Amino acid sequence: MPKRSRVLWAAAALTAVAPALYSRVVSLLSGDDGSRSYVTMSSGSCLGWDIYDQISPWAYLIKALPLFSYGGAPLIVLGFAGWCLSLRSGRAGLGGIIGRWVALVLLVLNLPDFLLPALDAALGPACTEIWGPPELLSRQFAWRLYDFLPPILVLLAVRAPRRPYVRRGPLARTTAAVLVVTAVVLVPAASASPGRVSTKRELDCAGFGDGTVKGLSETDKRFLCAVRGYDRPYESGVEGWDEVSDQDVLAQGRHLCALATRHGGDIHARAVQEAPQASLANMLAGLCPAVTRAQQAEAGRQQAEEDAYVAQKERACAAHPRHRPKIRPVRQRRATLWTEFWTIDGWEEGYEGDPPDLVEELVGSGRGTLAIWAADEAGHACVTVESYTRRPPLETRGWEEVVEVGYESPTGSLELVDGDGTRLKGLTTRGPGSYRVRVHLRGRELVTQVIDAPDGAVELLVQVFPGTAKKPVVHK
Known part of the structure; x- marks a missing residue:
């Protein structure tokens, strides 16, 4: 039984048990058991951590077995006993197999704790943070490298002596190089100060x-x-x-x-x-x-879809018969107007602000401001605006609601503006002064009672003409 092999077996057992004995001594002397916990938060998915999360429950169960306590020292002692018995019985080959299996089991149990954090460290800081603070990760790399010493010593103990030097194969050389480079590069990197963060x-x-x-x-x-x-x-x-x-x-x-x-x-x-x-x-x-490119294409697609939607509503409004007034207006304009908050607003420059209260929930006015109900919260209305120099004849036939209010124009430039910025200008015909605004409506019941009302369901006729009366009038 070679003395060299016995020394290496003993060194492997002592190396395995040393951290546990050291922690036990420190705990007894200081009263601190050395345990620490870290809470980490991360978003997304990191490959190394995901793999570790899957295998760690099984690894803990295995490591909890008495055979693997104290760094695997009981397994090493058991392997040493098997190796000794094999040599005494003249079966040196069996002893080598037992020793290599002991080393392999220890390596398999310890490799994930080193390779998986190293993998996430290579992926970037977002993944590195999952494993805890940099100083913790640096110590973890160092201890995991230490954990490789007992199985390596076991492999050396059962290695058959060879007279000439035998060059190792490419797989062994590559594995050794990777481990060395990883230890040299990643361990210092884990505790290195962060790079430049520009202001x-x-x-x-x-x-x-x-x-x-x-x-x-x-x-x-x-x-x-x-x-x-x-x-x-x-x-x-x-x-x-x-x-x-x-x-x-x-x-x-x-x-x-x-x-x-x-x-x-x-x-x-x-x-x-x-x-x-x-x-x-x-x-x-x-x-x-x-x-x-993808976002530009998506924006173009959405714009085309929105344009097609608006065009469909405008076609529905254009299909309504044009209003035929009793007397000739100064101006008549038609438009499809949109709203996100029930009303279409009218104002004059310098008088923009909160819309006035509505009379009969249809039209309201204030000095330089006007509000007209147009949709049930969000939607569109087919609007015709007519401007007169004198009071037009009253029309109620065919309309569900007709309300008239007074309006004071401070600048003589009243315009209607919808939620998309469409403007109908030139509503007042005699500059600053007193006017009346008569609003005709049909389609309110339809849009308030039907979830998917037909396009162009709401129609509005707005007539603006000079008048000094202030009191609102509900004609229908």
Whole structure:
């Protein structure tokens, strides 16, 4: 039984049990059991954490077995006993198999705790934060590397002595190189200070600043301004990214851009929304050409759809017979007017404000202001406006409601304005002074009682003419 192998087996057992013994001694001496808990919050999905979340319950159950307590020391002792018995019985090959299986089991149990945080650390800061503060992650990497020592010592203990040096195969060399590079690069990176975070002035956001930051394109600067909320005076940036370095934000933005590009520039695609950097999706348009094109195409589609909708309503209004007045008006105009809050407003420049109260829930007036009911909360009305120099004959036939009110024009420039900004001007014919406004309505019952009323259901005839009377009159 080689002395070298016995020493390595003993070293493996001591290395495995050392952290637990150290923690026990510290706990007894200080009264602190050393336990700490961390609460982390994240959005999206990170590959390493998702895998860890799936396998950790099973791993905990296995590690809770007495055989794997104290870093796997009982398993190592049991493996050593099997190795000794195999050698005494002359079956050295069986002893080697037992030792390699012990090492393999320990490696399989410990590898996820190292490789999965390393994977998320490589994906970016948003995923790294899931595993806890940087100092915790740095210590975790160091302890996980330490956990590899016992199985490595076991492998060395059962390694058959060879006289010549045998060069390892490419798989072994690659694995060793990856572990070394990961340890060298990721462990310091986890505790390294964050990179440059440029200020609003340095990025020249919204045209305020000196733009002194170097090495960034205008596209990069606009993206950083949007992410950090520098281009919106009263809004904050994307939560969780305000202290992330410029280069990391840009790298994660470009990664998300590549993902969105593979889905046609759609930031609402499931893969984009579930990505670790998903919170950056709404800011991608300036950085990602594919997203810009997709959003422009969607805006064009929505505009075309809205234009077609409006055109349909306008055709319905145009299909109504034109009103034939009893006397010739100075002006007659027709339009499809829209409202989001029940009424169409009229006003003169300098007198815009709260609409007046309505008489019979149809028309109301004040000095320089006018309001006419046009739709049940939101909708459209087919409006005809007629301006006269004298009082027109009263018409009630064919109309459901007819109400007349007085109106005082301070400037002589009354106009009707709807929710889309359409204006009907020139309603007053004699400049500033006193007028009467007579409003005729049909279709109110239809739109208030039917969920999907037909297009052009509401018709309004508005007649404006000189008159000094102030009292409203309900004709019908």
